[in-house]
Amino acid sequence: MKRGKKYLAALEKIEPHKKHTLEEAVSKLKEVAFAKFDETVELTMWLGVDPRKADQLVRGTIVLPHGLGGDAKKVVVIAQGDKIKEAEAAGADLAGGDELVEKIKGGWLDFDALIATPDMMGKVGQLGKVLGPRGLMPNPKTGTVTMDVKTAIEETKAGKVEYRVDKTGVIHSPVGKVSFDDAKLAENTKVLITAVMKAKPTTAKGRYLKKINLAATMSPGVLLDELAYA
Numbered sequence: 001m002k003r004g005k006k007y008l009a010a011l012e013k014i015e016p017h018k019k020h021t022l023e024e025a026v027s028k029l030k031e032v033a034f035a036k037f038d039e040t041v042e043l044t045m046w047l048g049v050d051p052r053k054a055d056q057l058v059r060g061t062i063v064l065p066h067g068l069g070g071d072a073k074k075v076v077v078i079a080q081g082d083k084i085k086e087a088e089a090a091g092a093d094l095a096g097g098d099e100l101v102e103k104i105k106g107g108w109l110d111f112d113a114l115i116a117t118p119d120m121m122g123k124v125g126q127l128g129k130v131l132g133p134r135g136l137m138p139n140p141k142t143g144t145v146t147m148d149v150k151t152a153i154e155e156t157k158a159g160k161v162e163y164r165v166d167k168t169g170v171i172h173s174p175v176g177k178v179s180f181d182d183a184k185l186a187e188n189t190k191v192l193i194t195a196v197m198k199a200k201p202t203t204a205k206g207r208y209l210k211k212i213n214l215a216a217t218m219s220p221g222v223l224l225d226e227l228a229y230a
Contacts, residue, residue, distance in 0.1 A: 007219070010033075013031060019226075020222055020225065021224075022190060022228075025223075025224050026214070029214055029216055030182070032219050035218040038178055039178045039217040039219065041176050041185060041189075042172055042175065043189055043192055043214055045213075047165055047171065048206050048208050052167075055201055056201045058201065059142075059199075060141070060199050061141075062195040064159045064175065064176070065187055066184040067176075068174055068176060069176055069177035073156055073157055074093045074111045074112045075112065075113045075153050075157060076092065076115070077092045077096075077115045077116070077149055078116040078124055079095060080097045083117050084096060086150060087149045089150075090149060090153040090154065091153055093111065097120065101120075101127065104130060113144065113156045114144065115149055116138040116144065118145055121138070124138060135162075144156075171196060175189045208230070212224040212225075212226045
């Protein structure tokens with residue numbers, strides 16, 4: 001893959017293989033960021049787990065203390081009865097029942113998160129092929145299948161992120177924007193790292209946290225000292 005001049009210039013400012021404290025990494029990241037837009041900062045963690053084993057799937061959700069920046073997420077709720085009114089009052093961008101299921105079935109996907117009440121999951125389950133590949137399927141583990149739609153909506157709009165290990169044992173998750181001040185970006189990152197460390201499966205053998213990297217959308221990554229979190 002051919003890299004542009006700006007990327008290569010940024011790369012020269014990073015010492016290969018040098019591991020940084022979180023505060024150093026955030027500072028270095030801002031120093032090398034060069035895009036003309038407000039880049040998203042992403043945390044990447046390489047874990048010593050085997051994701052093919054169900055008991056070693058590391059996943060969960062966390063509300064970042066300073067959110068993710070950018071526009072608030074567009075949240076849709078599938079419910080019935082009073083729960084539709086409750087969802088609308090709590091700030092859902094759209095709430096409904098069967099008609100909303102049909103709308104999504106027809107290909108409408110203009111939203112960032114979908115919350116459903118348990119009594120509607122029989123119908124929402126029919127949307128698996130549409131929602132699954134896009135990571136939009138409601139799930140009790142991530143708090144998006146719940147009767148407490150108010151809390152779910154508030155947390156989602158506040159910057160709740162889902163972290164999930166991929167098939168190679170790696171987690172990629174956004175932690176904010178380059179424009180965030182250093183302390184807020186560092187705090188968001190630390191909260192996510194702590195959550196992933198707490199989620200360590202009891203069946204994981206050997207070293208759990210192998211490597212951590214912090215990078216902006218267009219820029220080269222900066223390594224963190226993983227031993228600080230082990």
